[in-house]
Amino acid sequence: MVEADTTLAQVLRSNLMLTGTKIGCNEGQCGACSVLIDGKVVRSCAMKMRRIKDGATITTIEGIGTPEDLHPLQVAWIVHGGAQCGFCTPGFIVSAKGLLDSNPSPSREDVRNWFSRHRNACRCTGYKQLVDATLDAAKVLRGEMSIEQLQFMIPEDGRIWGTKYPRPSALAKVTGTCDYGADLGLQLPEDTLQLALVQAEVSHAHIKSIDTAEAGLMPGVYKILAHKDIKGKNRITGLITFPTNKGDGWDRPILCDEKVFQFGDAIEIHPGPPNVYFKQRVAKGEETEPLFAAAG
Known part of the structure; x- marks a missing residue:
């Protein structure tokens, strides 16, 4: 049925x-x-x-x-x-x-x-x-x-x-x-942890702080993964490696730490059980606003 x-x-x-x-x-x-x-x-x-x-x-x-x-x-x-x-x-x-x-x-x-x-x-x-x-x-x-x-x-x-x-x-x-x-x-088995990706809802922003307090209190949240949890260099290359590039090609982060480059950039990853919804907030300028409500 x-x-x-x-x-x-x-x-x-x-x-x-x-x-x-x-x-x-x-x-x-x-x-x-x-x-x-x-x-x-x-x-x-x-x-x-x-x-x-x-x-x-x-x-x-x-x-x-x-x-x-x-x-x-x-x-x-x-x-x-x-x-x-x-x-x-x-x-x-x-x-x-x-x-x-x-x-x-x-x-x-x-x-x-x-x-x-x-x-x-x-x-x-x-x-x-x-x-x-x-x-x-x-x-x-x-x-x-x-x-x-x-x-x-x-x-x-x-x-x-x-x-x-x-x-x-x-x-x-x-x-x-x-x-x-x-x-x-x-x-996958029914109790497999699933990842909820917190993504930027703005096209450009300087990140002053990331507040995980609210997300940490959500039922079922197993862990909060942010840029500080990335081992090694939190950067990827190959996306913007053009001759006219002013940088070294390693400008884009895996998880945003200092800056949002485009709508949809990854901010954090939250492992949790299926069907748990997470929320995250990130500071944009002087304001703090919700970025994404993701389904696990």
Whole structure:
């Protein structure tokens, strides 16, 4: 039994451990959580369980193909390099399945319009590879191309550089079996400590003091980690190492100690049990204001 206001994405991931369905924006805007309900593409993070009819057929990426038995869409995604970071890939493939089930012979414009209408967003590929993959998969499903013709053939000379050799992680990404941080988190024991990151809500500030008294009194707070707890040099490099840089490239802290450089900079880390909420306050100028209320 689940609560009526629980989202389908939560049930799939937390209750059924079908973590191929990813949660990106959690607001129904990115399409990473796309599934099929009775053949219709639905963004599961915005679908409450009370809206799902009894007996509905729900298809996730796990029901489209497996590493041992790939669907033509999954093969095409590998061949065309559609799975780059791979986080959006399951949602795209599920969405493309919905398209080809309803329109076996889509045009390039049809594919682009479909992804746009269903809000499938990708930050890696530029979409050309995704459209090409969908069109080639459609040829296989129509019998105009065999799956063997579609599958990638390793160059005879063994070269990889400059070829379309599939990335080693592609198989896991197109089948939804590639685990990301949130997926691994679901596999941890229930009493595992989780980290709440306190982040800056201002774009620039000089830190005069950090008051941890209130956070230390919050139930469940195991420890408070600040810049003083970082062993060695509390700095990272590589972000701003340009020829015009006036510094030495080691300006940015791991946890802010003297200055906030941008919105979202990390101030502190609070380990605690799941579902404990932490608050932290940091001095900005002459005022002290809350920075972040984080879920553990």
